[in-house]
Amino acid sequence: MKSSVIAIIVLALLVGIACGVGGYAFIYAKGYSYLLNDPAACSNCHAMRTQYEAWMKSSHHSAASCNDCHTPHNLVGKYAVKASNGFFHSFYFTTGRYPNNIEITKFDRNVTEAACRRCHENLTAAIDGGMVHGREGMLCTRCHFAVGHSDEGAGIYVGGNHGEGE
Numbered sequence: 001m002k003s004s005v006i007a008i009i010v011l012a013l014l015v016g017i018a019c020g021v022g023g024y025a026f027i028y029a030k031g032y033s034y035l036l037n038d039p040a041a042c043s044n045c046h047a048m049r050t051q052y053e054a055w056m057k058s059s060h061h062s063a064a065s066c067n068d069c070h071t072p073h074n075l076v077g078k079y080a081v082k083a084s085n086g087f088f089h090s091f092y093f094t095t096g097r098y099p100n101n102i103e104i105t106k107f108d109r110n111v112t113e114a115a116c117r118r119c120h121e122n123l124t125a126a127i128d129g130g131m132v133h134g135r136e137g138m139l140c141t142r143c144h145f146a147v148g149h150s151d152e153g154a155g156i157y158v159g160g161n162h163g164e165g166e
Contacts, residue, residue: 025090034086035079039065047093047102054149069115069148070108081111109141112148116140 026032033041043052055061060069070085071078085108092098104112117124117140124140 029090031086034082037065037067042066047098051102051149058146058148060148064119064148068119069112072111072114073118081108109139113139113141116144 030041030044033044039052039055042055043049055066067078071081089098120140
């Protein structure tokens with residue numbers, strides 16, 4: 001009986017420590033700001049400052065915020081993507097395993113592509129219909145990779161090919 005009580009106490013202590021450290025890190029890193037729609041939250045992390053400053057200079061600055069382009073346009077999808085990205089950003093920054101040049105993942109590029117098509121559906125009807133610029137299946141982000149972040153902060157290069165598959 002005593003060993004089960006000790007095991008419960010140790011487990012409770014470990015869970016408490018994990019929650020305490022996690023809660024402190026969440027508050028210290030301003031994690032709550034990512035639940036809002038303020039683009040300045042993206043510059044909380046020094047590695048994203050270039051992207052934020054480039055967005056401030058971009059053609060989309062007055063028309064779209066980070067969430068408009070980088071999260072799905074439904075409540076569940078939006079917060080699922082935010083939670084996933086937040087977890088992986090935290091993991092890579094905590095372990096120091098993030099690239100010097102921030103790159104968009106294939107999944108997140110697909111989210112961004114869907115946002116382009118949603119906001120510009122009148123223009124993208126031809127893309128969805130097949131042929132654009134003589135190519136089939138063209139991605140908006142292949143040619144317009146710097147629209148939301150200007151050239152110096154685009155960071156949409158994946159595999160060295162502006163927005164093409166991995």
